[in-house]
Amino acid sequence: MERLQKQIDFIVEIDKLKNIFRQNVVIEDRRNENDAEHSWHLSMMALLLREHFIDPNVDLLKSVKMTIIHDLVEIYAGDTFCYDQEGNKDKLEREIQSARKLFSILPKDQEKELWDLWQEFEETDTMEAKFAACLDRMQPLLLNSMTEGHTWKKPGVNKNKVIERNKILRDHAPNLWEYVISKIDDAVEKGHLKE
Amino acid sequence: MERLQKQIDFIVEIDKLKNIFRQNVVIEDRRNENDAEHSWHLSMMALLLREHFIDPNVDLLKSVKMTIIHDLVEIYAGDTFCYDQEGNKDKLEREIQSARKLFSILPKDQEKELWDLWQEFEETDTMEAKFAACLDRMQPLLLNSMTEGHTWKKPGVNKNKVIERNKILRDHAPNLWEYVISKIDDAVEKGHLKE
Numbered sequence: 001m002e003r004l005q006k007q008i009d010f011i012v013e014i015d016k017l018k019n020i021f022r023q024n025v026v027i028e029d030r031r032n033e034n035d036a037e038h039s040w041h042l043s044m045m046a047l048l049l050r051e052h053f054i055d056p057n058v059d060l061l062k063s064v065k066m067t068i069i070h071d072l073v074e075i076y077a078g079d080t081f082c083y084d085q086e087g088n089k090d091k092l093e094r095e096i097q098s099a100r101k102l103f104s105i106l107p108k109d110q111e112k113e114l115w116d117l118w119q120e121f122e123e124t125d126t127m128e129a130k131f132a133a134c135l136d137r138m139q140p141l142l143l144n145s146m147t148e149g150h151t152w153k154k155p156g157v158n159k160n161k162v163i164e165r166n167k168i169l170r171d172h173a174p175n176l177w178e179y180v181i182s183k184i185d186d187a188v189e190k191g192h193l194k195e
Numbered sequence: 196m197e198r199l200q201k202q203i204d205f206i207v208e209i210d211k212l213k214n215i216f217r218q219n220v221v222i223e224d225r226r227n228e229n230d231a232e233h234s235w236h237l238s239m240m241a242l243l244l245r246e247h248f249i250d251p252n253v254d255l256l257k258s259v260k261m262t263i264i265h266d267l268v269e270i271y272a273g274d275t276f277c278y279d280q281e282g283n284k285d286k287l288e289r290e291i292q293s294a295r296k297l298f299s300i301l302p303k304d305q306e307k308e309l310w311d312l313w314q315e316f317e318e319t320d321t322m323e324a325k326f327a328a329c330l331d332r333m334q335p336l337l338l339n340s341m342t343e344g345h346t347w348k349k350p351g352v353n354k355n356k357v358i359e360r361n362k363i364l365r366d367h368a369p370n371l372w373e374y375v376i377s378k379i380d381d382a383v384e385k386g387h388l389k390e
């Protein structure tokens with residue numbers, strides 16, 4: 001029961017992910033999306049889009065695990081806007097501290113499992129991490145393309161930076177990359193994204 | 196590209212799950228939880244609690260898929276409070292209509308996959324569906340136990356109904372059942388749940 005109590009304590013603590021808000025907005029009412037919603041959306045995309053990933057043998061369960069856990073570290077570290085140069089300088093350090101604190105609530109073996117999964121996602125070396133990263137880039141792009149470029153209009157964002165941010169798709173999911181580029185061009189044409 | 200466009204249309208449409216609100220509230224600020232957050236929380240629990248399920252060989256990926264997709268049908272059917280007798284009379288019919296409409300956005304093979312997964316979850320005959328159902332019962336109970344029985348104080352809810360709602364845990368996850376019963380007794384003692 002001590003082991004179960006640790007697991008429950010963790011499950012209760014991560015309820016806080018529902019109050020970590022991102023820069024992106026939900027399509028219908030344009031309120032900020034939170035990390036729990038974003039993580040769910042990525043996991044749903046993982047179930048549907050694997051066929052477009054360059055390695056069809058990618059371990060789907062492992063990638064789904066990454067989409068589910070990848071933003072947990074933001075519970076104490078907060079969300080850092082991907083185009084915020086200043087905030088990104090100490091992002092990794094803040095997130096490592098957060099991961100240590102959060103995952104240590106769990107029994108040792110599960111602490112290690114989550115730590116390893118998160119590290120693998122961050123390093124983006126394995127196929128499973130690359131697939132999860134592709135989805136993590138593409139989901140905000142879909143929201144932006146449906147909300148007249150909500151976060152693309154923020155200071156410091158332009159076409160080149162969005163392309164740079166998404167370029168993992170070019171090498172690992174050519175169909176998705178083609179789609180993404182068409183949406184970026186479309187947004188520039190409509191004035192939702194600076195050239 | 197036509198196939199990808201259908202998948203994207205679906206991914207965009209299900210953004211609406213973020214605005215389907217449940218009776219339960221998020222622990223920290225006591226606002227209503229939405230279905231996307233709830234689904235994410237269940238999938239996270241699936242990753243951590245499988246060892247407490249009676250069949251340790253349950254297919255984790257399949258159960259996780261169910262936790263991710265199980266409430267999609269509420270996009271058009273709305274959330275029905277589990278203790279609302281009137282609303283539950285036509286719940287299944289409303290959800291079947293909703294599933295038909297929503298899943299048909301996808302390519303045929305994926306429409307079938309989601310339909311089959313959802314049906315399997317609803318019928319709760321397989322081990323994977325039973326595990327997902329255990330989590331779907333336990334998660335609101337955890338939120339209630341952390342929010343002085345927020346939904347347990349609503350009309351028509353009492354100890355017996357909560358026990359009845361959770362009894363799938365008794366037969367399939369004895370450790371979790373023991374924990375759940377202790378929380379129910381605790382809530383009655385504190386006056387957060389009627390005897």
